[in-house]
Amino acid sequence: MPRFALAAVMGLIVQKYGGSSVSDAAGIKRVAQRVVATQQAGNDVVVVVSAMGDTTDELLDLAAQVSEHPPARELDMLMTAGERISMALLAMAISAQNRIAQSFTGSQAGMITDGIHGKARIIDVDPHRVRTALDKGHIAIVAGFQGMSRSTNEITTMGRGGSDTTAVALAAALDADVCEIYTDVDGVYTADPRVVPSAKKIDRISSEEMLELAASGAKILHLRSVEYARRFGLPIHVRSSFSDHEGTWVLPSPDDKITRSQGVALEQPIISGVAHDRSEGKVTVVGVPDIPGKAAEIFGIIAAAHSNIDMIVQNISTQGSGRTDISFTLPMVEGADALQALKDAQAAVGFEDIIYDDKIGKLSLIGAGMRSHPGVSFKFFKALSDAGVNIDLISTSEIRISVVTRADLLDIAVRAVHKAFDLDGTEEATVYAGTGR
Amino acid sequence: MPRFALAAVMGLIVQKYGGSSVSDAAGIKRVAQRVVATQQAGNDVVVVVSAMGDTTDELLDLAAQVSEHPPARELDMLMTAGERISMALLAMAISAQNRIAQSFTGSQAGMITDGIHGKARIIDVDPHRVRTALDKGHIAIVAGFQGMSRSTNEITTMGRGGSDTTAVALAAALDADVCEIYTDVDGVYTADPRVVPSAKKIDRISSEEMLELAASGAKILHLRSVEYARRFGLPIHVRSSFSDHEGTWVLPSPDDKITRSQGVALEQPIISGVAHDRSEGKVTVVGVPDIPGKAAEIFGIIAAAHSNIDMIVQNISTQGSGRTDISFTLPMVEGADALQALKDAQAAVGFEDIIYDDKIGKLSLIGAGMRSHPGVSFKFFKALSDAGVNIDLISTSEIRISVVTRADLLDIAVRAVHKAFDLDGTEEATVYAGTGR
Numbered sequence: 001m002p003r004f005a006l007a008a009v010m011g012l013i014v015q016k017y018g019g020s021s022v023s024d025a026a027g028i029k030r031v032a033q034r035v036v037a038t039q040q041a042g043n044d045v046v047v048v049v050s051a052m053g054d055t056t057d058e059l060l061d062l063a064a065q066v067s068e069h070p071p072a073r074e075l076d077m078l079m080t081a082g083e084r085i086s087m088a089l090l091a092m093a094i095s096a097q098n099r100i101a102q103s104f105t106g107s108q109a110g111m112i113t114d115g116i117h118g119k120a121r122i123i124d125v126d127p128h129r130v131r132t133a134l135d136k137g138h139i140a141i142v143a144g145f146q147g148m149s150r151s152t153n154e155i156t157t158m159g160r161g162g163s164d165t166t167a168v169a170l171a172a173a174l175d176a177d178v179c180e181i182y183t184d185v186d187g188v189y190t191a192d193p194r195v196v197p198s199a200k201k202i203d204r205i206s207s208e209e210m211l212e213l214a215a216s217g218a219k220i221l222h223l224r225s226v227e228y229a230r231r232f233g234l235p236i237h238v239r240s241s242f243s244d245h246e247g248t249w250v251l252p253s254p255d256d257k258i259t260r261s262q263g264v265a266l267e268q269p270i271i272s273g274v275a276h277d278r279s280e281g282k283v284t285v286v287g288v289p290d291i292p293g294k295a296a297e298i299f300g301i302i303a304a305a306h307s308n309i310d311m312i313v314q315n316i317s318t319q320g321s322g323r324t325d326i327s328f329t330l331p332m333v334e335g336a337d338a339l340q341a342l343k344d345a346q347a348a349v350g351f352e353d354i355i356y357d358d359k360i361g362k363l364s365l366i367g368a369g370m371r372s373h374p375g376v377s378f379k380f381f382k383a384l385s386d387a388g389v390n391i392d393l394i395s396t397s398e399i400r401i402s403v404v405t406r407a408d409l410l411d412i413a414v415r416a417v418h419k420a421f422d423l424d425g426t427e428e429a430t431v432y433a434g435t436g437r
Numbered sequence: 438m439p440r441f442a443l444a445a446v447m448g449l450i451v452q453k454y455g456g457s458s459v460s461d462a463a464g465i466k467r468v469a470q471r472v473v474a475t476q477q478a479g480n481d482v483v484v485v486v487s488a489m490g491d492t493t494d495e496l497l498d499l500a501a502q503v504s505e506h507p508p509a510r511e512l513d514m515l516m517t518a519g520e521r522i523s524m525a526l527l528a529m530a531i532s533a534q535n536r537i538a539q540s541f542t543g544s545q546a547g548m549i550t551d552g553i554h555g556k557a558r559i560i561d562v563d564p565h566r567v568r569t570a571l572d573k574g575h576i577a578i579v580a581g582f583q584g585m586s587r588s589t590n591e592i593t594t595m596g597r598g599g600s601d602t603t604a605v606a607l608a609a610a611l612d613a614d615v616c617e618i619y620t621d622v623d624g625v626y627t628a629d630p631r632v633v634p635s636a637k638k639i640d641r642i643s644s645e646e647m648l649e650l651a652a653s654g655a656k657i658l659h660l661r662s663v664e665y666a667r668r669f670g671l672p673i674h675v676r677s678s679f680s681d682h683e684g685t686w687v688l689p690s691p692d693d694k695i696t697r698s699q700g701v702a703l704e705q706p707i708i709s710g711v712a713h714d715r716s717e718g719k720v721t722v723v724g725v726p727d728i729p730g731k732a733a734e735i736f737g738i739i740a741a742a743h744s745n746i747d748m749i750v751q752n753i754s755t756q757g758s759g760r761t762d763i764s765f766t767l768p769m770v771e772g773a774d775a776l777q778a779l780k781d782a783q784a785a786v787g788f789e790d791i792i793y794d795d796k797i798g799k800l801s802l803i804g805a806g807m808r809s810h811p812g813v814s815f816k817f818f819k820a821l822s823d824a825g826v827n828i829d830l831i832s833t834s835e836i837r838i839s840v841v842t843r844a845d846l847l848d849i850a851v852r853a854v855h856k857a858f859d860l861d862g863t864e865e866a867t868v869y870a871g872t873g874r
Contacts, residue, residue, distance in 0.1 A: 025502035032503075059522065065462035066469075067529035074532070077540050078525035081518040085496065088515035092504035095511070103514050108590075129590075153545075153566075 011177040012134070013038055016048040016144065016167035020184045021241040022086050023053030025093075031182075031241060032093035035139060039099060044134045046174065048144045048167040049090055051082025072117035076146075076157045080106070083143035083163075091141050101139040104129055106146035106155075110173075111166060113147035113156045120147055120156035122165065122228075125173035134174075142170060161222025168225040172232035179229065179236050181221060186240035187248035188213065188220050190273035190423040195411050199418065200425030202248050202272060209272045209366050210236075210250045212400040216364030217277025226250065271367035271376075271421045276414050278407060280310060281335045282360045282393070284327040285342065287352025295326060297349055298342070305341040307334040311362070311395045311402060323352070327393060329404060332358050360392065361410030364402040365417055377401060383420035389413040448614035449571070450475055453485040453581065453604035457621045458678040459523050460490030468619075468678060469530035472576060476536060481571045483611065485581045485604040486527055488519025509554035513583075513594045517543070520580035520600075528578050538576040541566055543583035543592075547610075548603060550584035550593045557584055557593035559602065559665075562610035571611075579607060598659020605662040609669035616666065616673050618658060623677035624685035625650065625657050627710035627860040632851045637862030639685050639709060646709045646803050647673075647687045649837040653801030654714025663687065708804035708813075708858045713851050715844060717747060718772045719797045719830070721764040722779065724789025732763060734786050735779070742778040744771040748799070748832045748839060760789070764830060766841060769795050797829065798847030801839040802854055814838060820857035826850040 015035065022028050031047075039045045059078050063070045070078075087103040094101035110126030133140040144163025147156050158165055164181055171179035188210070189199040205213075207230035214223040220238060229236050230252050239247025288294050295314065302309055312328040330338055335356060342354055370376045380401055384391060389412060393404040405413050418424060452472065459465050468484075476482045496515050500507045507515075524540040531538035547563030570577040581600025584593050595602055601618055608616035625647070626636040642650075644667035651660040657675060666673050667689050676684025725731050732751065739746055749765045767775055772793060779791055807813045817838055821828060826849060830841040842850050855861060 025499060028503050062462060062522070062526055063529055066465050066526050067533040069533075070529040071532050074525045074528040074538075074540055077528070077542075078522060081521040081525075084518040084521065085499070085515060088511045088518075089499055089503050091511040091514070092500055092507040095508050096504040096506075101511075103511055105514075 012044045012046070012174055013178055013180060014046045014048065014167050014171035014174065014176045015180045015182060016163055017050065017182045017241055018163065018184070019050040019053050019056065019086075021182055022049060022090065025089075028052075028086070028089050028093050029096075032090060032097060034182075034241065035090075035094060035101075036097045036099050039139060046130060046134070046140045046142060046170060046176070047090065048142050048163055048170060049083060049086050050144050050163040051079075052086045052089075055082040055085065073154060076117045076155050079157050080143070080146045080155055083145060087141045087143050091139075094139055094141075099139055100137070101141055102133045103141040103143070104133075105143050106166070107148035109140075109142040109170065111142075111147035111169070112150045113158065115149035115152040115154060115156065117154070117156055119159040120149065121158070121224075122147065122169050124150070125169050127170055127173050130170070131174065142166065158224075161225065164222040164225035165228060168228045168232075168234060168236065172228065172234050176234070179234055181225075181236055181238045182241035183220060183238065184240065184242070185220065186243055186245050187238050188218065188250070188273070190425075191414055191418045192218070192276060195276065195414050196274070196418045196424075198424040199273075200423060203246070204249045204251055205272055206368070207236075207250055207252045209368065209399055212364070212366040212397065213273060213275050216275035216366065216400065216402060217279070217362060218273075218275040221250070271365065271423065273366055273423065274414050274418045274421075275364045275366060276410055277362040277364075278410065279332055280329040280360065280362055281332045281356060281358035282327060282329050282404060283335070283338065283342070284325055284355040284357075285351050285353075286325050286355060287321075287323045288326055289350050290322050290324045294349065294351075297345075298326060298351075301341050301345050301349075302328075302330070302338050305334070305337045307331070307338040307341075311393050311404065313393045313395070329360070329362065329393070359407045360404050361407045361413070362402055362404050363410060363413050363417065364400050365421070366400050368399055370396075370399055370401065379420055380417060383416045384413055387412050387416035389416065449481040449483070449611055450615055450617060451483045451485065451604050451608035451611065451613045452617045452619060453600055454487065454619045454678055455600065455621070456487040456490050456493065456523075458619055459486060459527065462526075465489075465523070465526050465530050466533075469527060469534060471619075471678065472527075472531060472538075473534045473536050476576055483567060483571070483577045483579060483607060483613070484527065485579050485600055485607060486520060486523045487581050487600040488516075489523045489526075492519040492522065510591060513554045513592050516594050517580065517583045517592055520582060524578045524580050528576075531576055531578075536576055537574070538578055539570045540578040540580070541570075542580050543603065544585035546577075546579040546607065548579075548584035548606065549587050550595065552586035552589040552591060552593065554591070554593055556596040557586065558595070558661075559584065559606050561587070562606050564607055564610050567607070568611065579603065595661075598662065601659040601662035602665060605665045605669075605671060605673065609665065609671050613671070616671055618662075618673055618675045619678035620657060620675065621677065621679065622657065623680055623682050624675050625655065625687070625710070627708075627862075628851055628855045629655070629713060632713065632848045633711070633855045633861075635861040636710075636855065637860060640683070641686045641688055642709055643805070644673075644687055644689045646805060646836055649801070649803040649834065650710060650712050653712035653803060653837060653839060654716070654799060655710070655712040658687070708802065708860065710803055710860065711851050711855045711858075712801045712803060713847055714799040714801075715847065716769055717766040717797065717799055718769045718793060718795035719764060719766050719841060720772070720775065720779070721762055721792040721794075722788050722790075723762050723792060724758075724760040725763055726787050727759050727761045731786065731788075734782075735763060735788075738778050738782050738786070739765075739767070739775050742771070742774045744768070744775040744778075748830050748841065750830045750832070766797070766799065766830070796844045797841050798844045798850070799839055799841050800847060800850050800854065801837050802858070803837050805836055807833075807836055807838065816857055817854060820853045821850055824849050824853035826853070 091101040091103040112124040113120035144166040187201040191199040236250040528538040528540040549561040550557035581603040624638040628636040673687040
């Protein structure tokens with residue numbers, strides 16, 4: 001039996017529920033029922049849970065009320081209270097159904113991270129307490145998003161999407177058969193159904209393409225969790241906690257990619273979907289001396305400001321001027337710090353000006369076999385051109401084309417590309433509100 | 438310099454703030470100012486903090502929504518989120534005043550308890566992380582009410598008043614000069630100012646008398662914390678977080694008792710105050726066979742139901758019947774379980790009936806030298822009789838007389854006794870709402 005069989009899997013299942021699934025007592029009870037049903041079907045179950053609905057925002061609001069710049073260590077201490085509450089309540093709700101459940105903090109579940117507060121990375125997973133609970137026939141509930149640094153003995157959090165990563169890392173460490181990520185939509189779509197109502201649910205997608213989708217702004221799975229699953233060969237099943245429908249299987253084996261869309265010839269490019277992202281801003285450094293080392297100097301400054309650059313474009317040097325422009329995109333929330341760092345270094349680097357634009361949107365087309373099919377690019381750019389969408393930056397990979405457009409044209413662009421590649425389905429997608437952490 | 442000098446103490450101070458002192462962002466900032474001022478005066482400061490205002494009730498309410506009988510382990514996991522939030526916020530608020538503060542969970546602060554969830558007892562304190570923080574000149578914030586069991590590796594809580602006990606235990610382990618308990622009244626009073634508006638603040642009281650006050654229903658300090666302080670010879674300073682006034686010093690040395698009320702002859706009884714308690718119910722086991730071992734049988738049943746008996750009275754056997762009645766009081770919250778346990782054992786024990794009365798109140802007069810001054814009892818019972826208060830049960834100790842009366846007469850009884858012993862002051866006491874844990 002292949003590990004990712006779409007039929008009922010019997011074995012060890014790790015289920016992750018986001019904040020919108022456990023936003024109140026009713027939600028927690030509904031999740032408890034699903035967990036118990038999974039166990040009753042003959043599986044060992046480990047549940048990773050995020051903080052309840054608005055808890056994270058409420059705690060952040062309290063922090064803002066007492067301090068403008070809360071220390072990262074204390075912010076982590078504060079935020080981890082959120083999962084502590086939801087996991088204990090979920091354990092209680094399961095007990096109320098006469099099953100034994102034990103909740104574990106990140107530290108208790110052996111989620112060992114580095115010491116970087118607020119964006120810690122997992123360096124080891126030692127889930128012996130979780131294993132012991134399973135061996136006793138108990139259901140183990142684990143706090144998502146949090147861990148403990150072995151070097152500093154401090155509580156850490158993993159940043160946005162951290163609970164997905166907790167679930168996948170635990171599943172890998174426990175050699176689980178599948179990691180189920182429950183969310184408020186019933187799978188991964190060919191585009192965001194809020195923008196493209198005719199978007200289709202993807203039944204199966206390779207980890208590789210899912211990585212590009214996640215990196216391109218699809219919010220449904222966090223990038224790091226997909227990377228982790230791919231590295232450990234772990235299948236992820238993304239599905240809705242509000243229904244029993246099959247969701248989207250994210251499969252690590254490249255062999256599965258081919259069989260994903262039935263009836264498509266092997267040599268045809270297979271387009272997975274269209275992702276978009278409104279969370280980035282664009283920085284253009286104008287009049288950079290066109291001499292070796294200047295680009296490295298600029299990106300060194302950005303890196304020192306702990307900002308993550310996404311797309312980079314350098315225009316050719318304007319004839320005779322000896323100067324060039326460098327544009328790049330980065331998360332909007334990091335824009336202010338990055339700009340300040342650049343301004344501080346203006347004299348040293350010798351550029352002329354900085355232009356910052358946060359009214360941009362990024363659109364990405366993801367699919368296998370793009371590079372070797374020139375027709376894909378042509379169809380892509382023609383669709384945008386026909387829709388009257390001007391393109392600002394372009395970047396490509398083996399399985400992705402991304403462009404930056406004006407923010408107010410992004411929805412039009414997404415719909416145009418989605419239609420051009422025949423991704424439109426016949427039914428409207430079901431969309432629920434909210435996202436977890 | 439005596440360790441309990443009333444003048445400013447320079448050295449190591451442990452401060453405990455209850456939930457009402459940190460009920461919102463403004464309260465947390467006010468506490469932060471006081472903590473920073475204490476450090477600026479030249480002291481090392483360790484702060485023990487309870488959960489914010491209503492947090493405990495909100496979490497209990499959530500638990501009740503998902504489960505009728507939440508497992509004790511998970512309840513502890515849930516409740517400990519409360520201090521995690523308040524301590525992290527307090528550390529942030531202190532940082533906003535440019536001091537370095539580090540928060541520590543009970544486990545991180547080395548509060549080692551037994552494994553009894555919900556009412557764990559401290560068995561060891563190993564505050565090396567707190568000490569390290571102090572050595573660096575940092576302010577240490579410690580979560581009250583919680584610890585970790587060394588035998589089970591589980592998170593535990595210490596029950597009502599647990600934060601007081603955390604503070605005193607930490608102060609003892611760190612050899613602190615004083616443990617300051619901040620609350621919403623400005624000290625210990627000769628009676629509850631809400632019942633007796635003319636009650637006077639007590640400036641100094643012995644640990645022994647404070648123990649009796651606490652055991653008799655005075656809510657201001659938890660019994661266990663006073664026991665702990667007495668055992669380790671630690672002075673406690675009970676004071677208001679809303680003012681800078683001196684509060685009440687609870688002093689461990691018996692020598693201090695005599696100098697407490699200036700001008701009183703050494704051989705005179707010294708009345709400390711009047712305490713009252715509405716939280717108990719009275720059980721009367723009617724028609725118990727008057728043969729040896731029956732009382733032990735009954736109290737064994739109550740103990741097995743994990744109920745704590747307070748006062749016990751056994752009437753003499755009614756002439757010729759061969760049967761007797763045994764009455765006792767116990768916390769009202771434990772009444773239902775205790776009654777059920779007794780009913781289950783009715784045939785085995787052979788008693789005739791059980792009567793339960795939860796409309797009772799307990800009044801206690803506390804003071805040194807009572808036993809050797811018959812005039813005290815006379816004055817006490819005459820005051821009650823003059824006020825028309827009938828007495829139901831009586832129990833006494835070396836420094837206490839307690840009686841049980843009808844609940845609706847309790848306030849009248851407290852005022853009458855308070856007046857009879859000349860405890861009335863000239864000013865009205867300042868009372869604030871709410872109590873912490």
